[in-house]
Amino acid sequence: MAWLGLYNYWIVVFLMIAGLYVVIARENLIKKLVGLNVFQASVFILYISMGKVDGGTAPIVAEGIEVYSNPLPHVLILTAIVVGVATTALGLALVVRINEAYGTIEDDELDEREREP
């Protein structure tokens, strides 16, 4: 029954697969970006949940508290969140320009229109 205690990893795996599925299966470019975000969110949860210490509180120094959760994964994930935000912003900017250039943001329609000269 130890696998019940590992519920955080089950959530990570579910989000990871769901995110990757959306990136591959959905044709709409914005939906692909959303899938990418879900995938990245699963990685954030992996890092943060691995840093939790039993009985530990948030890693901010305070009076009377002795057990803190590991602050390093939090720092790493702040960096990764920023990277994710930048990637999403860039992706959305590209989608705006693709829409201006092609008139569509569906991947299959883009393939058709690209084949036209």
Next chain:
Amino acid sequence: MILPHLPALQVVVPLLAAPLCVVLRRNAAAYGIAFAASWAAFAISILLLVQVLGSPDGAISYEIGGWAPPWGIEYRVDALNAYVMLIVAAIGAVAITYAGPSVAREIDEPRRYLFYTSYMLCLSGLLGVTITGDAFNVFVFLEISSLSSYILISAGRGRRALTAAYRYLIFGTIGATFYLIGIGLLYQATGTLNMADLAQRIPALPGNRTVIAAFAFIAVGVGMKAAVFPLHVWLPNAYAYAPSVVSAFLAATATKVSIYVLLRVYLTIFGAEFSIANMGIGYVFMPFAIAAMFMGSAVAIFEPDAKRMLAYSSIAQIGYMVLGFGIATALGVTAGILHLFNHALMKGSMFLALGCVFYRTGAVTIELMHGLAARMPWTAAAFVGGGLGIIGVPLTAGFISKWYLVMAALERGWWWLAALILLSSLLAIAYVWRVVEAAYFRPAPAGAPAGEAPLPMLAATWALVAANVYFGIDTRLSVGVAERAAASLMGGGP
């Protein structure tokens, strides 16, 4: 005063040049800053290589901010690092020299300073990936270089550059996130992110499932970034539709740095013994490398667009580098590292030559290159020079790396592999010949544009061609440092 801080300056100089380019909005000022920063980075990389080759224990360790590792981030320069940084900075400097007229031809005036900003960010990101000794820092710089390369590619001709950049964004982000997952699992198992510290702690965890999972995740992640077959699908369009200087710069640096990460992770962090003997990573990568060698060359033979043809050729050449790693001996890794260096020179020169063609004629389809040798003799000759290197003709750098690769295959007694390497080199003759035939043996159509590209572009192209020939004759630097790097990676060196 400066010399002890060279490792930090290697990254900081181009990194600070980027916001300077944005702040001083004038295109000429942005170009001047980018030019100065790129050549400064090249000079620093030469100094670092000299320092490393002269240092007693073969590596320079630099603590960022004075914080000692493993708590602080460490920049660790050894022979492999310094070698890859040398080629990245060299290509960066040559490409920025080329970029003056080329960018003026291909990118709208209001956006040029932004182009140079992205170029500086990409260069600093690539140099940062190479120099850092902290596994998470690799991810950060990898994403800096990747995001800026998406921007650079999207600046290219026509609307297909946008979809190419978008596709690269999706693939590249998934690849980097896989790498991030792997690093997270390693941190969970060992409690550290410093590469040297990881290398010490991982051997104490044999058979640990977390470590094995991390092994697999990082392999897929780095494979996507390095365009190892079958994770290469983003590369042809991205290189074909990017601006000329971007194609040359990225083709010669971005995938090379990812191959460097592959070597660093599997031979330094996990250790040669664990990766090769226990996990058999050589046997996993070798079939994909062989498939890449043949698939890339075969598709290149039928491509009508010359840049796309070179992109598929790059996939094949990356196959050679991964094959060197897959052979998993010191000689094989030497061959892989050597081909990394030589391919950057050869492919860089060919893409720059195509950029010269685009500058004058506005197209790079082979159909429109009839009679190019009469119209633009120096450019056509430069393309042939690079092409001879790709084929592996003696007296070019490509011959040296193919030679080492065949020797590595024979050293392990794999005659069939040596035969496959030579066979795929024959395919390269086919696709290089298509351009040579169009340029030299077909008459130019009436009224076709003629005249050479401007001097900075021609000089940069010929600098790489000359380097290609030079390193095909005098291999003391290229082979010497590659052998040192491979020796220290595989154990048995400093």
